[in-house]
Amino acid sequence: AYSNVSNLLNNFGPFNGGGGSFAFEGVNRRRRQAYHHRQNFHHHHQQQQGSETGQTSLILQTLPILVLLGMSLLSSFLAQDPPYSLIQSSKYPHERVTMKFKVPYFVQDGFSRDFNRNSILRLEEQIEAEFIINLRHSCFRERQNRDAMLWRARHTGNSIWATRAKEVGVPSCDRLADLHVRA
Numbered sequence: 001a002y003s004n005v006s007n008l009l010n011n012f013g014p015f016n017g018g019g020g021s022f023a024f025e026g027v028n029r030r031r032r033q034a035y036h037h038r039q040n041f042h043h044h045h046q047q048q049q050g051s052e053t054g055q056t057s058l059i060l061q062t063l064p065i066l067v068l069l070g071m072s073l074l075s076s077f078l079a080q081d082p083p084y085s086l087i088q089s090s091k092y093p094h095e096r097v098t099m100k101f102k103v104p105y106f107v108q109d110g111f112s113r114d115f116n117r118n119s120i121l122r123l124e125e126q127i128e129a130e131f132i133i134n135l136r137h138s139c140f141r142e143r144q145n146r147d148a149m150l151w152r153a154r155h156t157g158n159s160i161w162a163t164r165a166k167e168v169g170v171p172s173c174d175r176l177a178d179l180h181v182r183a
Contacts, residue, residue, distance in 0.1 A: 006091070083107065083115065084127060098124040101179055103131045134178065138172035146170060 005126040084105045092106035105127050115123065146165045153161035 042120040081108065083111065083123060086127070086131065093141050098128050100124070101128050101131070103128055112121060132176070135176045135179070137172060139176050142168070142172050 040170075073078045081091065084096075084107050086103075086105055088095065088106045092108055094107050094109070094111065095104055096107055096111075097104050099121070105126075146168055149165035149168070153159060153165065
């Protein structure tokens with residue numbers, strides 16, 4: 001019979017008809033306004049919380065990157081130059097030679113002041129070990145290059161490649177063999 005609650009209440013309101021309708025609509029309007037006001041408040045509050053949460057989340061996500069960047073910058077300021085180089089440069093102008101294998105290396109100004117005899121001997125052992133590793137790598141590359149030339153000479157029948165292979169030689173391998181004889 002009645003299509004909705006509003007019609008039912010309007011017909012049975014305090015004034016049985018016209019007045020009841022007016023009174024109910026006033027109450028209904030206030031309820032709707034209060035409801036919309038609460039909805040707007042909650043929606044605005046949630047948006048504000050969401051943006052605060054988003055900002056906090058962004059800060060927390062970028063914090064590890066900032067920490068790593070800071071540590072990297074700090075370590076680069078605190079890092080010291082190595083005490084020697086196998087290559088002469090303006091930073092390492094003074095030449096020295098290791099005692100055992102006579103390997104040349106280069107040091108900075110003040111090297112003799114900063115290192116005592118025992119620490120120099122330990123350093124020279126490291127220098128010789130690094131030098132031998134570099135020689136082994138160079139020897140391997142020289143042999144590969146020579147073997148590739150010999151392979152081309154055999155498979156193409158071109159004697160120029162064989163001549164080049166013999167001329168190139170393997171100086172790092174020869175130096176490595178000489179060091180093993182001294183050891």
